[in-house]
Amino acid sequence: MRDFFRPAVLPVVSSARRPLRGAVLALAALAALAAAPLGASAIPFGLPLSWPEAQRAFVQDGTGLLLNAPARTELLRLDAVGRDAYIAAFLADPVASTAVNEMTEGIARRRALALGEAMSFLDDRARLLFLHGPPTHREIIDCAEVFRPIEIWNYGGRPGEIDERNEVKRLAARGGTNLLLYQPRENQPYRVWLPLDGKRGLYGTEMEYWLEQWEALKDRIVGGRRFDRTLCDEAARVDAVTGIDGLFGFQPGRPRNDDLLPWLQAPSNLTDWALAAAETVTPRADDGAPVLRDDAAHAAVDVQLDAMARRGQRMDMRFTLLLPRDQVPFVPFVDESAVDPRPEVRIAIDVAIEHEGAPFDRQRIRYVQPEPEADARGADTIALVGTTRLRPDQAFLLRFRVTDEISGRQLHVARGLIVPRNPTVDPNALPQVPSGAQLILGENAANARIGGYDSLVLVPPAEDVVFGLWRAEALVTGSRIESVAFYLDDRRVMLRRRPPFTAELRLSTYPTEQSVRIEGFDAEGNRVDQDEVVLNQPRGALQVRILEPVRGRRVAGKTPARAEIVIPEEKVVRSVTFAVDGVEQARLETPPWRAEIDAPPPTDGGLHYLTVTVTLDDGATAEDVRFLNPPPGIENVDVNLVELYTTVIDRRGQLVLDLPREAFRVREDGKPQALAKFEQVDDLPLHLGVVLDTSGSMFESLGAAQRAAVGFLDAMITPRDRCFALAFADRPTLLMARTSDVQAVGQRLQNLKANGATALHDAVVTSLYYFRGIRGRRALVLLSDGEDTASTLEFESALEYAKQSGVAIYSIGLRIGGAQLSVRRKLEGLSEATGGRTFYIKEADELAAVYADIERELRSQYLLAYPSTVAGDEGEARYREIEVDVEADGKGELKARTVRGYYQ
Helix, strand or coil, X not given: CCCCCHHHHCCEEECCCCCCCCCCCCCCCCECCCCCCCCCCCCCCCCHHHCCHHHHHHHHCCHHHHCCHHHHHHHHHCCHHHHXXXXXXXXXXXXXXXXXXXXXXXXXXXXXXXXXXCCCCCCHHHHHHHHHCCCCEEEEECCCCXXXXXXXXXXXXXXXXXXXXXXXCCCCCECCEEEEEECCECCCCCEECCHHHCCHHHECHHHHHHHHHHHHHHHHCCCCCCHHHHHCXXXXXXXXXXXXXXXXXXXCCCCCXXXXXXXXXXXXXXXXXXXXXXXXXXXXXXXXXXXXCCHHHHHHCEEEEEEEEEECCEEEEEEEEEEECCCCCCCCECCCCCCCCCCEEEEEEEEEEEECCEEEEEEEEEEEEECCCHHHHCCCEEEEEEEEEECCCCEEEEEEEEEECCCCCEEEEEEEEECCCCCCCCCCCCCCCCCCCEEEECCCCCCCCECCCCEEEECCCCCCCCCCEEEEEEEEECCCCCEEEEEECCEEEEEECCCCCEEEEECXXXXXXXXXXXXXXXXXCCEEEEEEEEECCCECCCEEEEEECCCCCCCCEEEEEEEEEEECCCCCEEEEEEEECCEEEEEECCCCCEEEEEECCHHHCCCEEEEEEEEECCCCEEEEEEEECCCCCCHHHHCCEEEEEEEEEECCCCECCCCCHHHEEEEECCEEECCCEEEEECXXXXXXXXXXXXXXXXXXXXHHHHHHHHHHHHHHCCCCCEEEEEEECCCEEEEEEEECCHHHHHHHHCCCCCCCCCCHHHHHHHHHHCCCCCCCEEEEEEEECCCCCCCCCXXXXXXXHHHHXXXXXXXXXXXXXXXXXXXXXXXHHHHHHHCCEEEEECCHHHHHHHHHHHHHHHCCEEEEEEECCCCCCCCCXXXXXXXXXXXXXXXXXXXXXXXXXXEC
């Protein structure tokens, strides 16, 4: 369906990949972040989301591309009534003598054309199709080893010629204008390439590196082909369209920004545009019906958006699409090979979420359900239900593409949303749907029921640390269980009434302790069996730590309390109790370890305290105590010192030792703090994590990196220290849990293979999670050689988690060129925010010296500790900035490096 106009007017050619020759070259791609779309409307993104739906759609669903700057300014000046009048005038028939309104017909046809290509008008392919219709010639550059996804569109030229074998030649269309569109990053919209973007952004990360080497050595290479041209014949085509040979070979007559920008701007003559657009050929299904439904069907769809529950900084939002059958017919499918063939509908929903005029999130949900009985159909409605998680008080645009997998027909619906601050419905309540509607929840995939005893097993995740989206799978045996309910943190999120018994659960953005439970029911609704898995459970020596109420905060009445529990391997929590002054207020058996306590008023003059006690299945117990509103004179009993492990260097970058306490000045949020503890660190216990990039681009360097890491741990770790190792490519993998056995860690570091993409952001968050529940001196040493290409988390989220962790990160960039600003920004950002340091090396053989520098630094730090005098705020914890200045006579200019702040 993507290439629906291919047979008629658009010859599409795809170059064949050239096989790799010689040494193996593993390439990473899709590293650049997508920039804002060119030609974007000057109307603020969030403003139309507060307008009536018809006015919002006019601006954001295609028609707004026809508005030039004066028109947008005029529209912004109007109130709701004025906007209705403006829109009516804009959509008026431009040629009254004809039977059709060319403006509305042209908009409908071009919108169908654009949405058949891309879900969002943030994608420049959709913008070009809406503004100019299908191109004369379209060429797909299929060289994943070299380029990011690239297409070359030509308007006004002649299509490629046919050779003797009746194949399309790889030639540019003759004449006209060539536009190169590329995808800066996976799942990001395509952009029209402009000369100001530079040629680098078109190449994969690894190929960019090799081309840099070529540029440096080409004068000494005789008769050799450029690397990209060796691997991809179409590299010459990209050179020709961009007018740049390689990275920097600018050619005369190359395109300018002013030549390409007008293609994304509003047309100068709207009547001419409407006449041409009204003749646009729209995509058709096999039966001749339109693939995309018309505006009447669009208007007939009701979209319900319900806020169900607040989860930290996010709100769980449920969307319900009510699709009337008379407007949105779905073709039933019958699997004749099935034992009991029954008609079923197969529907898929793609959800694209936009925020501030940029892509925010993508989801895909698949529904496979029996067709309703004939006597129950009537004018019934299909209700499709899904969930997403968004930030309160922010504006989002949700675009839904509903596809009937049997007929290929699609329906596109968009709705604006300003996320409420508080829930609007009971999270356990089902959506409000018309009587007789067929309610479909969740996502379906192939699964089978296993004979035997009636039992239910929840398959645990393969990874130790899980966050974001996770698919829960229930293994059902026997014949009694007819439906399975899925619970996340005791909240029912999904009910499966037939196989497959799976559910895609949206976990917390960051790894946190969560419980997933499943319950199986028979045909009468009786519970047959249940199973449960606790995700991200901290492991280690038994301990409990109260996190809320925050120490020093004044509380009274109903108050939220929260604890963190660390349990030994192979042990299970039997109960966690919350008690105030010895009186039990809550007893929990599964995480999250949260409860509401009744705090006595601070004015009664008594000494009150909260106790959280954990009891394991073997009877072992641990507890933590926090005083509530302590009276004057008692406050210092419960002081929590802020600890800063600090490195001091001079102007030459050399470590400075033996400084006195008086040399240091500490400020928190600008307020001076008095040191309660000061010492030079040389033998305090250290918890160290080593993280290695094992993506394909590490093929030639991994052996040296492994040897250097083993030598570093052998020199660094003493019997009192602990270390762990983690590797990452497409996803992070724990090689060895925290231990003092350096040889065991070294063995796991050996024999790693370099293969796959680079999930750098996920690796940072996962490795930092293994420090949870550990206090004292902590450091993470991270080695990577490229941009992130596979993470589920954005870098800003990983950086925020790093700042919360309090773990010093030492980043090592291998073969990171000076122009690779994005990678450098990330590595340096992680290190600077956490009090670590960044190193850049050209070869893995240099790692031994880097590790030696890190070892010296970790053994040459100062421990500064102070009780914070900055008053706590009510509500959520906030970030407190820290500054450390150091000055000593005769030492010259000194610089202190430590964590930039912490959350309290």
